[in-house]
Each structure stands twice: as structure tokens, then as C-alpha cells.
Amino acid sequence: MQLKILETRKMTKKVLIVEDEIGMQIGLKDNLEFEGYKVDTASDGEEGLQMLTKNYYDLLVLDVMLPKMSGFELCRVIRKKDIVVPVILLTAKSEEIDKVRGLELGADDYITKPFGLREFLARVKAVLRRSKNGEKNDDSTEILLGKLAINFQNYQASYQGHPVKMSHKEFSILEYLWLNKNKIISRNDLLEKIWGYHEFPSTRTVDNFVVKIRQKVELDPNKPTIILTVHGVGYKLVF
Numbered sequence: 077m078q079l080k081i082l083e084t085r086k087m088t089k090k091v092l093i094v095e096d097e098i099g100m101q102i103g104l105k106d107n108l109e110f111e112g113y114k115v116d117t118a119s120d121g122e123e124g125l126q127m128l129t130k131n132y133y134d135l136l137v138l139d140v141m142l143p144k145m146s147g148f149e150l151c152r153v154i155r156k157k158d159i160v161v162p163v164i165l166l167t168a169k170s171e172e173i174d175k176v177r178g179l180e181l182g183a184d185d186y187i188t189k190p191f192g193l194r195e196f197l198a199r200v201k202a203v204l205r206r207s208k209n210g211e212k213n214d215d216s217t218e219i220l221l222g223k224l225a226i227n228f229q230n231y232q233a234s235y236q237g238h239p240v241k242m243s244h245k246e247f248s249i250l251e252y253l254w255l256n257k258n259k260i261i262s263r264n265d266l267l268e269k270i271w272g273y274h275e276f277p278s279t280r281t282v283d284n285f286v287v288k289i290r291q292k293v294e295l296d297p298n299k300p301t302i303i304l305t306v307h308g309v310g311y312k313l314v315f
Contacts (some may be wrong), residue, residue, distance in 0.1 A: 084218065089134040089204055090114045094124035094150065095166065104137065107193055108200070108256050119144025128154055133161050135204055138183075140167040148181060160231055160244045162207040164199060166191075180281055182243050185271065203298040206270070207244070221254070221315070222293035222302040228254070233292070246289050249282075253303065253313035286311060288292040 080102070091113050095101040098119070105115045116131070118124040122144040136154075137236045142145035165186040169190055184203050187196060218225045228251045234239040240248075248270050253261060263279035271281075290297040304312045 089116050089164075090116070090117065090132065091135045091200070092116050092124065092127055092131075092133045093135060093137045094118045094121065094142065095139045095146070096120060097136070097139070100139075103193075104196070107197065111197060113200075119143075121147065121150040124150055125153060128159055128161065129157070135200065135209075136161050136163045136176055137200075138163055138165055140165055149185055151181040155243050158243075162203045162244065164203055166171065180284055182245055184245070201227050206248075219254070221250075222278065223295060224293055228248070235292075242289075242292060246285060246292075250286055250289055250293070250313075254315070257315045259315045260306050260309055260312045265310065283312075 082091060083102060089112075091108055092113060093101055093104050093108075095104065095117070096119050101117050101119070105117055108115045116133075118127055120143040124136075124142075125140070125145065129199060138147045144151070145153075147165055147167075154161070154163075163183040163185075165183045166189060167186055172173045184207070185199055187199055217229065218227050220226075222238060224234050226232070228247065231242075231244070231247050233242050233247075249266060249276070254264065254267055263282045266282050267279065286303060287297075290300050290303055293302050294300045304314055306312055
């Protein structure tokens with residue numbers, strides 16, 4: 077009864093856990109529900125994809141090693157389908173290439189197994205705090221940025237009246253650059269503010285996302301005039 081009271085006092089966040097290890101799945105579900113979240117579960121990638129296409133979630137907790145469809149593949153498919161949901165990857169792999177791959181596929185964070193419950197809950201809260209997913213309003217304010225008309229509140233972008241698909245991460249990076257327009261923003265600052273890391277093994281991920289954003293914003297991505305590279309430092313959005 078106390079849990080239900082807690083849920084009515086704040087807007088309940090809805091989380092989907094896709095994890096084939098039943099003990100881990102139940103443990104994470106129980107602890108998230110104790111914290112006041114509403115939680116659904118799936119045991120393989122295909123089941124997870126079906127649930128994501130039919131339901132709205134504020135957060136996806138996704139194991140990398142799954143039957144039927146891997147976490148990497150599921151992450152790639154939902155981003156291709158333009159399903160905007162923050163993703164935390166759970167992985168037993170600690171190699172840098174696996175972490176970079178997951179982030180480039182659109183994941184927002186990753187946790188390497190084994191991990192502590194306190195760390196997991198802290199990461200969940202951090203990702204939800206950074207994300208505006210589930211907090212969109214009716215604000216129809218648009219800004220014209222290069223080729224695009226953009227509404228950051230509603231995660232919408234268009235070119236000459238036609239919708240332009242952008243991932244959650246691309247919106248977040250572009251919005252951060254916009255909020256700090258005409259200022260030099262370092263790659264490390266973007267990693268900390270967007271991905272939430274104080275340290276990260278490579279800044280290549282940031283560069284790859286900026287390339288994608290330029291292809292959608294700039295009239296000529298090879299000669300950018302909106303998002304400029306500050307060599308040896310990072311980027312500056314000129315407006």
C-alpha cells in the first residue's frame with residue numbers, strides 16, 4: 077500500500093528490462109519497483125522489440141548477450157525505427173570496442189557486470205534525469221538551424237515540411253550545443269554532459285555523432301557553417 081502511495085505522489089517512470097538471466101531480471105525488477113518505478117520485463121531480444129513497439133517506456137535496461145536478438149542488434153533496430161527511449165546496456169564485456177559500439181548504436185550508458193545495486197540505481201536516476209523523454213509538453217516553439225526547423229521540447233525536426241529522423245542522442249548533443257551557442261564546447265564536456273562520464277577512453281564517439289548531425293543540419297556537410305570544429309578542442313555552434 078505504501079508503494080502505491082509513493083507512485084501517486086510523483087509521475088511514475090516506466091522501465092523495460094530485457095534480460096535473459098532470470099535471477100538478475102527478478103532482482104532488478106524488484107528493486108526498481110521498490111524505488112517506485114513501474115517495470116515490465118522480457119527474456120529475449122525479439123520479445124523486447126515487440127514490447128517496445130507496442131508500449132511507451134521512459135527507460136530501457138538492456139542486456140547485450142540475449143537469445144534471438146542481441147542487445148546491440150535490438151538497440152540498432154529501435155533507433156532505426158525512431159523509437160526514442162534512453163538505453164542502459166548491461167554487459168559482461170569490458171573491452172573498449174564493445175562500449176564504443178554500444179554508444180554509437182544509440183545507448184545512453186552502460187554498466188559492466190558484475191555491478192552493485194547502488195551503482196545501478198544511481199545510473200538509472202542519472203539517465204532519467206538527463207533525458208527529457210516522457211516530459212514533452214505542448215510547446216510548439218521551433219528554431220531554424222541550418223536546413224532544419226527544430227523543436228527540442230517535442231524531439232521533432234523537419235526540412236521543408238518533411239520530418240527528419242534524428243536519434244535521441246543527436247537531439248541531446250544538438251540541444252546542448254544550441255544552449256551554448258557561440259561558445260567553444262570540448263569533446264570531453266559533451267561526453268560528461270550528454271553521456272554522463274567524467275572520463276571516457278575515446279572521443280571518437282562524439283566526432284561520429286557530430287558528422288551525423290552535420291549531414292542533417294548543414295547545407296554542405298563538407299563545408300560546415302553551423303557546427304564548426306575547433307581543432308584540438310571540440311566544437312562551436314555558430315548562430
